[in-house]
Amino acid sequence: MAPRPPAGPAQADLVPADLADTFLTIRDLLRHAVGRFRAAGIAFGHGTTSALDEAAFILLEGLSLPIDDLNPWLDARLTRPERLRLLDLIEQRVATRKPASYLLGRAYIQGIPFRVDERVIVPRSYLGELMMSGGLVQEGAGPVPDPMAVTRILDLCTGSGCLAILAAMAFPEATIDAVDLSAEALEVAALNVADHDMQDRINLMAGDLFAPVAGRHYDLIIANPPYVAEAEVSAFPPEYRAEPVMAHAGGPDGLDIVRRILREAGDHLTEHGGLLCEIGTGAEILEEEFDLPFLWLDSQDSTGEVFWLSAADLGLRA
Incomplete structure (x- = not known):
């Protein structure tokens, strides 16, 4: 370190x-x-x-x-x-x-330190807790019954790279592709990957969601995309305005990027894979708009803000 x-x-x-x-x-x-x-x-x-x-x-x-x-x-x-x-x-x-x-210059998820500055959002995703505390990985039960069987992971909107690093810790057999549209965010992610000596397991990629990984398939896709509605972004206090706006802004109702992920994720999952995605408070909107069996996973500080969908749920097309 x-x-x-x-x-x-x-x-x-x-x-x-x-x-x-x-x-x-x-x-x-x-x-x-x-x-x-x-x-x-x-x-x-x-x-x-x-x-x-x-x-x-x-x-x-x-x-x-x-x-x-x-x-x-x-x-x-x-x-x-x-x-x-x-x-x-x-x-x-x-x-x-x-x-x-x-x-x-420092933030923590699950007690693990990460470098941060104004190039990235301050990491605080619920996905970190779910991956590290057993909410996702449960031997013989739950969304991921066998963590050792997960060998390929895609981290969308990686930002500081913290979730990719936590995924590498939670899934010791996996290699991770970590994608972000921001070149500046990927600079910070590279520092964190090096700090945690994960260069041989995490591949940082610049691009828009699935564009850099065309033709690739994953056992697990994790995503913490921008999901804040326009009106909420406009009303941010200074602390939130200090962060990159593109890391927050998700369109009129906050779910524009989440919708894209839902429509494209099935093309990039293996047969027994799944999608883990944080969306904020838009559960009712998604359930009304998409005829999908969302499994909502609660963390210590959130209810109904993270969903799981399997490859079968998404209509695997790979």
Whole structure:
């Protein structure tokens, strides 16, 4: 694993000098950060859901500490350079309204770290949990009864490459083609693939959905496409507007790209393959429009936002 990238450029002018002498411990900085975030009305949703969780992430990641538990460190006294750095990150979060992951260059799915910056959406897909926690892979039952039988995977709209990497971990016999329309996103994905030493198993490909993989067939297709409706994109808070719009915009009702995937996926599945796709809140629209036996898979934080369809369900045409 490559070393963690540094945070964004220093902006010490954002931090009053006396604050670094007032707040001495992580507990002090946590209280300060939560108050600043609540007063500023910043938006969450990029890996955290509250001012407390956001503050904890910034403090722990900013100190290169494990992000799973703040409690052991609360009363740790910090050096002055550490306090200045953390105060700067807190003020940048308020002043720029960028997601904390952009300021720190790091995001996590299922506890696994990935590089991120403004070239990619901050990863937060429910598919990661389903692949890594048993919601999809169940020995002898469930959508994928035998993970060792999965040898070819296609990851559509790969972005930072995080789902392709998690798929490689969940399916140890598989090679993965990871496709994205954005050349800039694929640059970040290449860094993550290298960080996780997956170059021999993940093939990054530039193009529009299935275009780069004509004639290829897969045991599993995973997709986390843009699925936000136009009106919702227009109403985004600054944190979401900081992300690439093409990673969100899914047309008038958010489902334009999902429809394309549904119509084309059957041409690229093996006989016993299947499609796993995240769609947000459009389940009722899809069920009314498509006569398909959608199997909705719930995660810890979502209900009816991820579906599974087998090759037989999609009318295998390969």
